[in-house]
Amino acid sequence: MAGEATEGGGLEFHPLDQFEVHRLFGEGPIDWYTITNVTMWMAIAVVCIVLMLVIGTRKRAVVPNRMQSIAETLYGFVYTMVEDVTGKDGIKFFPYIFTLFIFILISNLLGLLPMSFTTTSHIAVTAVLAFAVFFTVTIIGFVKNGAAFLGLFWVSSAPLALRPILAVIEVISYFVRPVSHSIRLAGNLMAGHAVLKVFAGFAQVGLLVAPIAILGVVAIYALEVLVSAIQAYVFTILTCVYLKDALHPSH
Amino acid sequence: MADTPAGAEAGGAGMPQLDFSTFPNQIFWLVVTLLVIYFILSRVALPRIGAVLAERQGTITNDIAAAEELKQRALEAEAAYDQALLDARSEAGKIVADAKADIQSDLDVQMQKADAEIAAQTAESEKAIGEINAGAADAVKAVAKDTAKEIIAAFGGKADAKTVTAAVTARMKG
Incomplete structure (x- = not known):
């Protein structure tokens, strides 16, 4: 994913090109139904998920093979998280x-x-995910607890004088949740990918800089693998925490 | 994607993430994707994995129970073996004791018989010895009387038979 070659002697970095949404077929505007690289990479994700979780487990072996073992580990990991939180x-x-996970x-x-193309580096995608969680949790909270769900904002363990102030803070923090939830994910991925691309751009500079840049790419790539998993985990566990608030709003 | 001019229709060199014209597209395809994943997972993948995990748990539990049972059976077999050994030992002891008692009673009977025989023979012998003793005493008496008469006669006396007999008898008693 090295950047474009130097043009006219000067370096040109386009670290944000990789995030561009474009049509896969033909020319024209991008309508809501247009098949774009977003469509393609989401479809690839679906195919990967099916391969891993459906095809990989089709033998239903008591002693699992490699793919089934991965599927079971993921299942157990998320299941335990949901149950614990x-x-x-x-x-x-x-x-x-x-x-979601x-x-x-x-x-x-x-x-x-x-x-x-990294679909989760787009704020449009992560915001939909985060707002889906936000609305789900809010609706579940009110359906399960009725007006008692508002007790979430009324910190009954705090001194009475502080409670209104705390309530304001709690309400703000509650409505900031989807924003932080989505920007955390998109921001992490976008920043990581952009940095990768910048390092890759430096790899064309010269004999002196290129090795360092390539080492940097390797190091950041490793970091990004970690970040990918951690951000998925963070998004999921926060969803669980919000869900817990909705199911048990008392502090 | 390198051919596309950077942010040509995205309004200059801004972030593609903030190009709102692509939002409907992304959101639409995201929703489709999530629905597809959700249905595949909730209909096929997750129940299957859950079933496999439950089945494995069941298998493990069953195997452990089976192993426990086999162990129990082995212990029982060992106990039975020990019991059999113990029984055999006590049986053997009993047989030995029986045999001993048999032998002892036989021995006792034989001993009694032998004792009785010995006692009978002893009595017979004693009787014979008594007879011999009595015979001997009479003979000595007669001899002593005769001898005494002869001696008195030799000294020129006249032997009174009655006196001699009394003297001899007194002497023999002493």
Whole structure:
């Protein structure tokens, strides 16, 4: 994914080109239904998920092979997380949370392939994910607890005088959640990929700089693999925490 | 993608992330993707994996139970073996004791018989010895009387038979 060659002697970096959405076929404007690179990479993610979780487990072996073992590990990992954080009544949201987790994880990792497009580096995508969580959690909170859900903002353990102030802070923090939730994910991935691209751009500079730049690419790539997994984990566990607030709003 | 001019339709060199014209497209395809993943996972993948995990847990539990049972059986077999050994030992002891008692009773009977025989023979012998003793005493008496008569006669006396007999008897008693 090296940057474009130097033109006219000067270096030209286009670290943000990789994030561009474009049509796969033909020319023209991008409508909501247009098949773009977003469509393609999301489809690839779906294919990967199907390969891993459906095809990989089709033997239903008691002693698992490699792919089934990975699928089971992911399942166990998310299942334990949901159970530990939200409690037993959170288990029925497990498919929903697992969907988010696996989509983010696979998209993040696919984004690390050279020449690929990282769907989760786009704020449009992460914002939809985050707002989906936000609205789900808010609706569940009100449906399950009724008006008692508002007790989430009324810190009953604090001194009475402080409670209104705390309530304001709690309300603000509650509504900031989807923003931080989505920008954290998109920001991490975008920054990492842009830095990778900048380092790759320096790799064409000269004999002195290129080795350092290439080492840098390797190092940052390793870091990005870590970040991909961690961001998927963070997004998921925060979803679980928000869900727990909705199911058990008392502090 | 390198051929596309940077942000040509994205409004200059801005971030493609903030190009709102692509938002409907991304959101639409994201929703489609999420729905597809959700349905595949909730209908096929997750129940299957859950079933496999539950089955494995069941298999492990069953195997452990089976192993436990086999162990129990082995212990029982060992106990039975020990018991059999113990029984055999006590049986053997009993047989030995029986045999000993048999032999002892036989021996006792034989001993009694032998004792009785010995006692009978002893009594017979004693009787014979008594007879011989008595015979001998009478003979000595007669001899002593005769001898005494002869001696008195030799000294020129006249032997009174009655006196001699009394003297001899007194002497023999002493």
